Amino acid sequence: DVKVTQSSRYLVKRTGEKVFLECVQDMDHENMFWYRQDPGLGLRLIYFSYDVKMKEKGDIPEGYSVSREKKERFSLILESASTNQTSMYLCASSTAFRGGAGYEQYFGPGTRLTVT
Amino acid sequence: AQSVAQPEDQVNVAEGNPLTVKCTYSVSGNPYLFWYVQYPNRGLQFLLKYITGDNLVKGSYGFEAEFNKSQTSFHLKKPSALVSDSALYFCAVNKDTGRRALTFGSGTRLQVQP
Numbered sequence: 001d002v003k004v005t006q007s008s009r010y011l012v013k014r015t016g017e018k019v020f021l022e023c024v025q026d027m028d029h030e031n032m033f034w035y036r037q038d039p040g041l042g043l044r045l046i047y048f049s050y051d052v053k054m055k056e057k058g059d060i061p062e063g064y065s066v067s068r069e070k071k072e073r074f075s076l077i078l079e080s081a082s083t084n085q086t087s088m089y090l091c092a093s094s095t096a097f098r099g100g101a102g103y104e105q106y107f108g109p110g111t112r113l114t115v116t
Numbered sequence: 117a118q119s120v121a122q123p124e125d126q127v128n129v130a131e132g133n134p135l136t137v138k139c140t141y142s143v144s145g146n147p148y149l150f151w152y153v154q155y156p157n158r159g160l161q162f163l164l165k166y167i168t169g170d171n172l173v174k175g176s177y178g179f180e181a182e183f184n185k186s187q188t189s190f191h192l193k194k195p196s197a198l199v200s201d202s203a204l205y206f207c208a209v210n211k212d213t214g215r216r217a218l219t220f221g222s223g224t225r226l227q228v229q230p
Contacts, residue, residue, distance in 0.1 A: 004159070009157075031216055033217055035220075040125070040222055040223075041222060042120075042122075042206060042220040042221050042222040042223050043160075043206065043208075043218075043220040044220075045217045045218075045219075048216065048217050050216060058217060090159060090160065092160075094216070096216075102148045102165070102167045102210070104150060104162040104165055105162075105218060106162070107152075107159035107160040107161070108159050109157075109158060109159045110157075110158070110159050
């Protein structure tokens with residue numbers, strides 16, 4: 001079974017704090033993704049990575065950065081957390097064969113982040 | 117650009133009745149279409165996908181979806197709903213070239229009443 005794990009299920013941070021969300025997958029997938037999920041908006045892509053040290057911006061990258069130093073690990077960083085970043089954050093991974101477009105993504109359980 | 121529309125925020129159906137959750141898409145090129153389900157406080161689980169071939173795709177838990185190119189739709193169906201099917205359902209699209217990440221719809225909450 002593919003397993004994608006996220007470091008925290010629930011997180012409460014203060015405005016202005018630097019926040020790290022960690023994601024680890026055990027299937028040797030090349031592609032990894034960070035989404036945020038908000039009611040009525042579905043999932044929106046923040047960043048994705050198609051290889052170690054490689055990254056591409058998604059649809060809503062502002063206020064976020066990412067790091068991928070090892071193939072199995074993809075970190076999302078909120079440089080200075082703000083209340084509008086309160087959300088559910090979902091990590092996913094997929095194979096890269098033929099770009100990975102036709103292959104399903106496997107999701108972690110999510111981290112519910114509250115910024116006060 | 118690629119996009120997905122799920123026109124219904126919520127679908128209510130009685131247990132044992134057939135269910136349909138609607139999805140339409142917009143993409144240039146050949147679409148890859150996916151359905152995911154999310155149970156409370158859980159991540160998304162893959163249900164099924166359409167890549168090519170037969171327009172009727174069968175997936176997990178008795179779900180199926182029909183790809184209709186002329187109507188650009190990919191509706192999720194099940195012949196007989198169970199209370200345990202109550203969850204949030206997401207449709208997603210990608211295309212055969214370019215971007216690797218999926219574009220998701222806004223989600224449809226399915227409520228199956230006993």
